[in-house]
Amino acid sequence: QVRLQESGPGLVKPSQTLSLTCTVSGGSVSSGGYYWSWIRQPAGKGLEWIGRLYTSENTNYNPSLKSRVTISVDTSRNQFSLKLSSVTAADTAVYFCASELKLRGTLGDWGQGTLVTVSS
């Protein structure tokens, strides 16, 4: 079982870039077989899939966010990251990182989530 932990600023100003990191333990971001994913949940709302990474050259993003999102990986630190640019209050949410088992398309392991508030 892979363990994941999100980290990053809890407060971001409007128009700035939200940056979060997910640290993976109990597994390697370099190992095949998994996508490394980000999902968010605005307060009082459901879950929204942001995107995923398989390798640095293989990413998929939600079209609704694609122009603002970058997911990248740092294999030396066993981490993957999310950058969301030009944020607004609508981007205020709990952000989760998760591992997706490639063969099944299931989000089997999740971090506990981190709240990011967009406010001046």
Place this chain on the structure above:
Amino acid sequence: DIQMTQSPSSLSAFVGDRVTITCRASQSITSYLNWYQHKPGKAPNLLIYAASTLQSGVPSRFSGSGSGTDFTLSISSLQSEDFATYYCQQNYITPWTFGQGTKVEI
């Protein structure tokens, strides 16, 4: 995007009750449907994948059924630890999409 619609959005139940949650997809997703349990402040937990396969370690009181556009999650005898919000998710085509959630409360 494929829209996922759950019903009801919330329900009240007692320990020992049988509970059924419905999820409908806006187009056929064959059996590419997963169910998650989410408690406040915790990581979501995968319960069922491929519409009806129980994830390892999940109690057998949970079951899933359906194919095409209509799916159900059932809890045969509700336990106190089952009070949570439940989400369906399609993994037929990206972007993955979730239902809006069903909150199961006392």
